[in-house]
Amino acid sequence: MFKTIRRKLPWGHYRFIATVIAHSFRANGEITATRSDSRSTWIRKCSTQSSKMVMARKYVLVNYFVNEAKPTDLKLVEVELPSLQNGEYLVEAEYLSVDPYMRPYVRELPLGVTMIGTQVAKIVESKNPAFPVGKRIVGNLGWRTHTIIDPKISDQFFKQNPYLLPDIDDLPPSLGLGMLGMPGNTAYFGLLEICKPKSGETIVISGAAGAVGSHVGQIAKILGLNVIGICGSDEKCKWLTEEMGFDFAINYKTVPVSARLREVAPQGVDCYFDNVGGDIAGTVMYQMNLYGRVAVCGSISSYDAKSLPKCTILQPAILLNQLKVEGFIVKRWLDRWNEGIMQNLRWIREGKLRYRETVTKGFENMFDAFIGMMRGENIGKAIVQI
Numbered sequence: 001m002f003k004t005i006r007r008k009l010p011w012g013h014y015r016f017i018a019t020v021i022a023h024s025f026r027a028n029g030e031i032t033a034t035r036s037d038s039r040s041t042w043i044r045k046c047s048t049q050s051s052k053m054v055m056a057r058k059y060v061l062v063n064y065f066v067n068e069a070k071p072t073d074l075k076l077v078e079v080e081l082p083s084l085q086n087g088e089y090l091v092e093a094e095y096l097s098v099d100p101y102m103r104p105y106v107r108e109l110p111l112g113v114t115m116i117g118t119q120v121a122k123i124v125e126s127k128n129p130a131f132p133v134g135k136r137i138v139g140n141l142g143w144r145t146h147t148i149i150d151p152k153i154s155d156q157f158f159k160q161n162p163y164l165l166p167d168i169d170d171l172p173p174s175l176g177l178g179m180l181g182m183p184g185n186t187a188y189f190g191l192l193e194i195c196k197p198k199s200g201e202t203i204v205i206s207g208a209a210g211a212v213g214s215h216v217g218q219i220a221k222i223l224g225l226n227v228i229g230i231c232g233s234d235e236k237c238k239w240l241t242e243e244m245g246f247d248f249a250i251n252y253k254t255v256p257v258s259a260r261l262r263e264v265a266p267q268g269v270d271c272y273f274d275n276v277g278g279d280i281a282g283t284v285m286y287q288m289n290l291y292g293r294v295a296v297c298g299s300i301s302s303y304d305a306k307s308l309p310k311c312t313i314l315q316p317a318i319l320l321n322q323l324k325v326e327g328f329i330v331k332r333w334l335d336r337w338n339e340g341i342m343q344n345l346r347w348i349r350e351g352k353l354r355y356r357e358t359v360t361k362g363f364e365n366m367f368d369a370f371i372g373m374m375r376g377e378n379i380g381k382a383i384v385q386i
């Protein structure tokens with residue numbers, strides 16, 4: 001089902017969006033209850049009339065976020081799932097991801113939808129031999145505990161249907177949401193394909209202690225670069241330099257970035273992996289070398305803003321040093337998705353990539369985990385464990 005909506009963009013323009021309501025999972029037939037305090041995970045009841053009943057909990061968007069998201073912008077509801085049809089399978093969420101993209105992407109969704117997000121879920125019932133009970137999938141199913149998936153229905157929003165979590169043996173399945181999933185592939189393809197780094201060069205990474213940033217820095221070290229991270233606390237700086245192998249780290253909240261960068265990179269910057277945008281991006285780009293490359297991965301410093309903030313004009317830096325500045329969305333490399341996962345898995349196995357997760361326990365704490373990540377409380381990947 002498609003719905004066309006007229007949406008005011010935060011900086012005052014309007015745009016028409018064909019919003020796709022259909023997902024690769026089957027939401028039709030769900031019966032929504034207004035209970036908001038259920039602590040049950042999933043419930044199967046047997047009776048002589050109906051053999052099975054599964055209750056799922058999910059968060060629906062009831063208000064658009066204004067500045068920082070509020071808990072009342074989402075509502076926790078309980079829905080009864082229909083029984084499985086041939087070809088379908090039922091999954092139970094084990095780990096859910098909270099990611100910065102959720103903040104800006106929500107603007108493109110109609111009110112009433114399930115809050116968007118990816119999860120690692122276990123197949124608990126199946127009428128599809130390709131998705132047997134006991135296997136795990138990674139899917140953009142949203143903030144919900146249980147989902148019936150019909151593989152025949154394409155996910156038009158994320159353009160990626162649920163896939164089986166690759167065999168990762170003893171590694172935590174939650175890595176499917178981090179290093180071995182979307183953020184890991186963002187680091188891999190964004191660095192290699194956009195920055196095109198060369199051994200001996202200097203790279204600066206903002207948002208350096210997060211899921212993507214800490215991964216980019218480690219790959220850059222594998223490739224022989226001089227790596228400088230920018231992040232928001234001394235604890236994060238210490239972690240980057242003492243455990244992640246970064247050469248230098250700058251706490252942008254306490255240290256003047258421009259002056260400190262000149263000290264630690266007197267040779268100038270060849271690559272900038274930008275996760276935050278804004279003033280930090282401007283500062284770094286004015287210290288770049290001739291033919292420097294900038295990968296614009298994210299601009300989290302503006303995600304909560306109602307209108308785009310004013311910041312330094314960048315054209316002189318781009319022009320005089322002939323910089324190449326390129327934005328990218330990781331889904332550009334959907335056709336190479338497995339390549340990224342497998343290379344990152346190899347590096348983990350070889351001990352060249354280290355991972356860290358900030359885990360929040362409990363589906364009822366999804367919102368706190370999300371807002372905590374947006375405020376910088378996470379080190380490495382922010383995850384919710386059910």
Ligand SMILES: NC(=O)c1ccc[n+]([C@@H]2O[C@H](COP(=O)([O-])OP(=O)(O)OC[C@H]3O[C@@H](n4cnc5c(N)ncnc54)[C@H](OP(=O)(O)O)[C@@H]3O)[C@@H](O)[C@H]2O)c1
Pocket residue numbers: 099100101182183186207208209210211212213230231232233236275276296297298299300301302328329330331373374375376377378380381382
């Ligand atoms: N292009 C793509 O396809 C793609 C894919 C994935 C992610 N991304 C982008 O990559 C960036 C990082 O994503 P992630 O999943 O790895 O998140 P993350 O870095 O694990 O978490 C977000 C971090 O952003 C930092 N932050 C928050 N507000 C900030 C501000 N005003 N200025 C500077 N830093 C701020 C916080 O760390 P501090 O303590 O350091 O402030 C926070 O921990 C985001 O911008 C995201 O949108 C893009």
